[in-house]
Amino acid sequence: MKSAFSLVVSLLFVAASQAQVRSITADEYKGNFNGAVYATNAAFPFIFTVKTESFENGKLVRSESKVDERESEGNERIKKVFIINGKKTDVFQITAGLGNFYCSDDGVSWKPLSRHWCPGPDKILNLYSERTSGNAEYSVEQKSLEGKEVKVYRRYSVFAPSKPNGKKEYQEKVSTIDSGGFLIDLTTTEGTLDPKIITRVQTESWDTTTKFKPVVAPIK
Numbered sequence: 001m002k003s004a005f006s007l008v009v010s011l012l013f014v015a016a017s018q019a020q021v022r023s024i025t026a027d028e029y030k031g032n033f034n035g036a037v038y039a040t041n042a043a044f045p046f047i048f049t050v051k052t053e054s055f056e057n058g059k060l061v062r063s064e065s066k067v068d069e070r071e072s073e074g075n076e077r078i079k080k081v082f083i084i085n086g087k088k089t090d091v092f093q094i095t096a097g098l099g100n101f102y103c104s105d106d107g108v109s110w111k112p113l114s115r116h117w118c119p120g121p122d123k124i125l126n127l128y129s130e131r132t133s134g135n136a137e138y139s140v141e142q143k144s145l146e147g148k149e150v151k152v153y154r155r156y157s158v159f160a161p162s163k164p165n166g167k168k169e170y171q172e173k174v175s176t177i178d179s180g181g182f183l184i185d186l187t188t189t190e191g192t193l194d195p196k197i198i199t200r201v202q203t204e205s206w207d208t209t210t211k212f213k214p215v216v217a218p219i220k
Contacts, residue, residue, distance in 0.1 A: 020141050020142050020143070021139055021140070021141040022139060022140060022141075023137070023138065023139050024138045024139060024140050025138065026136065026138055028138070028140075029138040029140075029153060029155055032140075032151075032153060032177065032181075033153055033155075033175060033177075035181060036175070036177045036181055036182060036183045037183060039181055039182055040182045040183040040206050043182065043208065044070055044071060044072045044073070045069070045070060045071045045072065045208075045212070046070055046206055046207060046208045047067065047068065047069050047070070047206070047207040047210055047212065048066075048067075048068040048070055048204070048205075048206055048207075049065075049066065049067050049068070049204070049205045049207070050064075050065065050066045050068070050202065050203070050204050051063070051064070051065045051066075051202070051203050052064045052065075052200070052201070052202040053200070053201045053202075054199065054200050055197075055198055055199050055200070055201075056199070058197065061084070061085060062082075062083070062084050062085075063081075063082070063083040063084075064080065064081070064082050064083075064120065065080065065081045066078060066079070066080045066081075067079050069212045069215065071212075071214065071215040073098070074095060074097050074098035074099075074100075075095060075096060075097065075215045076094075076095045076215060077093075077094050077095075077212070077215050078092070078093040078094075078095075078118075079091075079092055079093075079107070080092075080093070080118075080120065082120045082121055082122075084120075084121065084122060087121075089120065089121040090105065090106070090107075091103070091104075091105070091118050091119075091120060091121075092104040092105070092106070092107040092118070093117070093118040094110075094215065094216075094217065094218060095215075096215065096216065096217035099115055100113060100115075100217070101113070101114045101115065101116060101117060101118060102114070102217060102218050103118035104118075104218075110218040113217075131157070131159060131171065134157045134158055134159040134160070134171075135157065135158050136155055136156065136157040136158075137154075137155070137156045137157075138153075138154070138155050139153070139154045140152065140153050140154070141154075145176065145184070148178065148179065149179050150176050150177060150178050150179065150184065151176075151177050152174060152175070152176050152177075153173075153174070153175045153177065154172065154173070154174050154175075155171075155172070155173045156170065156171075156172045157170065157171045157172075158170050158193070159171070166192070167192040167193055167194055168192065168193045168194065169190065169191065169192050169193065170190065170191060170192075170193055170196070171188065171189070171190045172188070172189045172190075173186065173187070173188050174186070174187045174189075175187075182206070182208075183204075183206055184205065184206065185203065185204060185205040185206070186203070186204040186205075187201070187202070187203045187204075188200075188201070188202045188203075188204075189201050
């Protein structure tokens with residue numbers, strides 16, 4: 001009898017959890033997600049952390065992490081760490097006013113003022129364009145995170161092959177937005193289907209509580 005009761009309780013819990021996930025329209029998703037992106041990136045100061053991993057045939061071939069201390073628009077301190085084919089490279093950048101970039105290999109000795117972002121060891125700025133064409137499903141789930149109510153938005157898209165005779169591709173974006181409409185984190189996973197293989201994972205997070213020292217141009 002006790003086992004039967006426990007099973008009923010478990011089933012009710014699962015049903016209640018699933019009931020919190022609901023499908024939404026593309027417009028509802030875009031309105032909430034885009035609004036959160038705009039609001040969060042305008043709420044200075046904050047620390048923006050990004051980690052991107054690229055895979056080939058299931059093997060990690062490139063990893064890039066970035067810690068970006070954003071004091072205000074056009075004023076930020078960045079540390080990037082690249083691991084490419086097992087080799088680690090650090091890149092430091094200070095932006096002191098829009099278009100004023102200082103680059104360093106160690107965070108101590110700085111190169112002359114430049115008008116360009118500081119590239120990685122392969123000289124690639126890793127400009128990533130969002131894919132928009134494809135079949136997409138949207139959903140939202142209300143959850144509790146550290147005792148606070150949040151909403152988790154999900155967009156799952158399937159795309160035609162990008163290469164001749166290639167496989168279909170997918171992208172899943174999962175974002176957590178707090179009750180004030182600000183982003184907490186965002187994970188984007190991409191890959192190919194049949195079978196499902198991951199080729200790229202990017203995680204982003206926003207920290208508005210940790211303090212950091214003022215951003216100033218390096219002293220020459």
